Amino acid sequence: MPNKTPAIYWIRQDLRINDNAALMAAAKGDRPVIPLYIREDDLAGALGGAQAWWLERSLARLGEAYDELGTGLVLKSGKPGTIIADLIEETGAETVYWNRRYTPDGMRTDKALKQKLRDDGIDAQSFAGRILHEPSKFETKSGGPYKVYTPFWKAFSADPRIADPQDAPDRLTAPDTKPQSERLEDWKLYSGKPDWAAGFDDIWTPGEAAANRQLDRFIDAIAEHYASSRDRPDIEATSMLSPHLALGEISPATIWHRVGRAKDLSSENRKKFLQELVWRDFCYHLLFHAPDLRTENWNSRFDGFAWQDNDEAFDAWTRGRTGYPIVDAGMRQLWQEGTMHNRVRMIVASFLIKDLMIDWRKGEAWFRDTLVDADPASNPANWQWVAGSGADASPFFRIFNPVLQGNKFDPQGDYVRRYVPELEDMPAKHIHAPFDAPRDVLDAAGVTLGKDYPKPLVDHKKARNRALAAFEKIKD
DNA sequence: AATATTTTAGT
DNA sequence: CTAAAATAT
Secondary structure, three states, X not given: OOOOOXXXXXXXXXXXXOOOHHHHHHHHHHOOEEEEEEEEOOXXXXXXXXXXXXXXXXXXXHHHHHHHHOOOOEEEEEOHHHHHHHHHHHHOOOEEEEEOXXXXXXXXXHHHHHHHHHHOOOEEEEEOOOOOOOOOOOOOOOOOOOOOHHHHHHHHHHOOOOOOOOOOOOOOOOOOOOOOOOOHHHHOOOOOOOOOOOOHHHHOOOOHHHHHHHHHHHHHHHHHHHXXXXXXXXXXXXXXOHHHHHOOOOOHHHHHHHHHOOOOOOHHHHHHHHHHHHHHHHHHHHHHHOOOOOOOOOOHHHHHOOOOOOHHHHHHHHHOOOOOHHHHHHHHHHHHHOOOOHHHHHHHHHHHHHHOOOOHHHHHHHHHHHXXXXXXXXXXXXXXXXXXXXOOOOOOOOOOOHHHHHHHHOOOOHHHHHHOHHHOOOOHHHHOOHHHOOHHHXXXXXXXXXXXXXXXXXXXXXXXXXHHHHHHHHXX
């Protein structure tokens, strides 16, 4: 029997073997497969620093997985069109498959490439799997995209058929001659200084195996308290799956089904978590219908908002030196660990946007660069949500009070103490507002404001009134 | 996915 | 008088 021509499986943000439609289609009938990852020139800058750290490690794990499956992984740098055309020439491949992505740049690249390959007689196909349902699937009765989450969830739940995850292949057939691969070590994806990301290793293990272990851990020990504890940054109460999802180390369908069928999980906890998972789909739905979501206000009323340029304040925010402990703890967690608890993300975002009146785009860019789970849909959609310019947004006048939020969600101050060690000895009663603590309490804790820990950058009450006044000017 | 302030109810 | 509820932002 003559050897079949190989299929190229182009890997993007789907760094997994399991539940991978493009890979399975490529390998069908023992066809030889060339798993190809391209470091794309055109998308330079799209990858943040923290995610580059993750990608470097995840690609190493993926390379091992493909070695075990028998094909290895081919790494190339450049334009996808050129790389793939060269590879077709070199290997005689007649098939190129990939899993879809939904960023405007990515979709443009993929659409043009698919057309060109098909014109050349190549079987080029794309597959679903990054999100639960295609972003174009849902529309309101009046024919447009959903603008509010609850109706989106209802439409989503009305037809909850999500295909069961496909198992990983046991083995793959390698092409007769393996194409040359660049060396991952030579890419030096993570170029941060030695001090940054040192703490990432303490809490993160990139790769598909770790993603699945984390899902097990969530289902076994965390999910049963999800609804009541998910807002508590001082407790291990969230799934921590977002960076794995961001690079596709686990599919949302896998999470959907494993949580959906988990034993001994109350319907409240199950539903609450699955709703959060579907928020991710909602963000992709929004991005699909508003491709400029990252740069333009979803609600154009905000185009006239009087954002303040204040580099000094922005710098203090990024470094966790605002003088508001819950804000500073969050920003320092972000820097040290490449993540931040969801509740605290809302608090720090509210502080930047409303207390400092700095444009949400600056915050979005900072998160994109420092979060290991930075996602092209969720990140801008949620920043706009906090700003009030986004879909189903928090009204602008919903201004978080960082002291009340701290007292409510970090009642013992443990979260603050973990990331703001200079407040280690502050009692819970005063840890979220050291600027209001009696002198003797500060002395006993060894804290001199303005020396050991910053004085507040702004007075929250005044800042709140200033933001409300600015909002009045763009109202109607 | 909020908070500050005012109003009303409860003792 | 305090606490809960309603209301404005």
